[in-house]
Amino acid sequence: MRNLLHNINSAIQIGDWCVLTAGIILVAVLFQQLWSHQDATRVQIRHGDRIYGTYSLNQQRDIHVQGAMGAATVSILHGKARFSQSPCHNQYCVHQGWLSRAGQAAICLPNQLSLELIGETKPYDSLNY
CATH class of the missing domain: 2.60.320.10 (N-utilization substance G protein NusG, insert domain)
Structure with a gap:
C-alpha cells in the first residue's frame, strides 16, 4: 500500500499542479464574469x-x-x-x-x-x- 501511494505521488509532476491550479482559477473567473447576479427591474x-x-x-x-x-x-x-x-x-x-x-x-x-x-x-x- 505504501508503495502504491509513493508511485501516485511521484506520478504527479509540477506541470500537473500548474494545469490544475490554472483550471481552478479559470473556472472562478468565468463564474464571476458569466453568472448573473443582477437585480431585476x-x-x-x-x-x-x-x-x-x-x-x-x-x-x-x-x-x-x-x-x-x-x-x-x-x-x-x-x-x-x-x-x-x-x-x-x-x-x-x-x-x-x-x-x-x-x-x-x-x-x-x-x-x-x-x-x-x-x-x-x-x-x-x-x-x-
Whole structure:
C-alpha cells in the first residue's frame, strides 16, 4: 500500500499542479464574469407566444391574466414577482415562489402563461416557447 501511494505521488509532476491550479482559477473567473447576479427591474408576462405586458417591480400590485385554462394572478411586491394563483392542477408555477433576479422565470404550461424578470441589461438567455 505504501508503495502504491509513493508511485501516485511521484506520478504527479509540477506541470500537473500548474494545469490544475490554472483550471481552478479559470473556472472562478468565468463564474464571476458569466453568472448573473443582477437585480431585476421589470417583469414581462407572456401569454402563449405574445407579450401580455411588462411591468415595473417598484410597485405593489396584483395582475390578473386570462390564460388558456382560466385566470391567473401575478403578484408584484418590493422588487419581486410570482404567480400567486393559477387554475392549473399541480400549481408548480405557484410553488416556484418569489423571483427577484434578472433572468429568473416561472412558467405555467397548462395555462400557457409565463413570467420572466428583466434587469437593466438583457441576460444572455431568453425565454422562448
